[in-house]
Amino acid sequence: MSLTLPGILVDSAWLQANLAAPELLLLDATVELPAPRFDGDYRSSSGYAGWLQAHIPGARHADLLTELADTDASFSFALPTPERLLKALAALGLNDEKRLVIYDRAEGFWAARLWWMLRSVGVDAAVLDGGFKAWQRLQDVGCPVRTIAPCPMPLGAQSTPYWVDRTHVEAVVAGHTPGTLICALGTALFDGSAPSRYARRGHIPGSQNLPARTLFDEQGHYLPKDALVQVLDAYLHDDTPLILYCGGGISAAANALALTLLGRQHIAIYDGSLQEWAADARLPMTTGAPPA
Template identity: 60%
Template sequence: MNDILISVERLRQCLAEPGLLILDASVELPAPAFDGDYRVASGLPAWRQGHIPGARHADLLHELADPEAPFSFALPGSERLGAALGRLGVGEARRIVIYDRHDGFWAARLWWTLRSLGIPARVLDGGLKAWRGVGLAVHEGDEPAASPGSPLQASPRPGYWVDSGQVEAIVAGQAPGQLVCTLSAGLFEGSAVTRYARRGHIPGSHNRPSRSLLDDQARYLPRAVLGKRLGDELLRGEEPLVLYCGGGISAAAVALGLTLLGREKVSIYDGSLQEWASIAELPMTTGAAPA
């Protein structure tokens, strides 16, 4: 799994290589000031203020999402997804590198989306912060218009995404699976302000905060440390892991960490708490995870 992450130095060396496609997947999602304070904005303005030279903006909020879904960032249908990826040039790329300007969660989400389609890509370890941190130049303003690419055949393979019905079956004991909430301990326990309709987590969930897998430079921890943070219970278990967070974003960072360690049978609940917490009939609970 050494081909998932790419270092700043390696990306710098291959900037001029033909067929390289760099995608900035940033989205702006401010911390909530009160329960239900959900504010989200495109990362396009910030991309124009500074991005890795040649990088295109991948719009996870609009272009790469289902506008009819009741929650943000929902995986779109195959036709919409294939058309959006085609416009970005994914079909013509020989190598794809994804980054964002925050903690790498948005990059991981796009990486997981491409992975579910069988499209290999790499995530820049540390993202734009790491790029700027070593003094490398960024480009301001727009990039030259890309040649329109052909739409892709974009049908996600089974086993990468689950819906609320599948999560309900796990909660009810009618289907195998371990639920893993990747939000912070405060959000999991219900002690912190939440963007979503209710505090807490889906009953029976483990808690593995996504930020616990990163160092203070937003780079993934060494493999041995990752293994300890994730724990044998998740890494060695036979049951499928179903990851969720607020909107299926930070869950992708944990999915990437698990993949680095060779864990298979991992999927993401796309609607996550933005969907689950909004449906009053679906159970939620508060309190710390079992020791």
């Protein structure tokens, strides 16, 4: 095998240099999810039409709404069974000879989501740092090569589940199961001061707020590792399980990727996130600033 992924993140210069490699499988994981105009305004659609209009040469569209999701679940983007996920990936061209790179045409959250899905079933992959926008900038003006160190944790070494369900989160909220709940949504969505596309405003009680967008620079690249350490320092010094969520388990995946880059283990994503939690009036939610 002549093509080797340099780490969790690859840059546009590396991709350009390896674009013609027969071992490369490039996937566009974009989903369209407009900002809510009012409470409960949930609109999602496939990114396929956008992929038809523009994509990196050779990229295939990976549909997180249908082929790569459990469409029978009560919430969008639900994790499919490993068998269904692997079958869908095989249909996209994945096999033992391929090296997989994922990107999206948005803020990088969709690519991170698919990366975490693959990681949970033992499939190695990398994310294009900065996504399609970074690729376009490279074609226009060029960009320097950035060195991205490999993941310090071997694939499959995580001792806790990659995913948790609502019952597990309820146990954490009740204090019956250890865990730190972290919401990846923006501050205004977390504290309930902005309209939410979900059934209720606010966050799961006891949650801390770590907006995923704070992990990126102005051009959409993940921050350098020393800057990521500053942002994520509070979560790097013990082994308490981290339970990450957002609206649909998408932005949370960017947090999971960044924490993994820094070697943090014991990370799980609540797959249903607020789309499932907020829809059940029996489950508690709260508004306001995170606990001190």
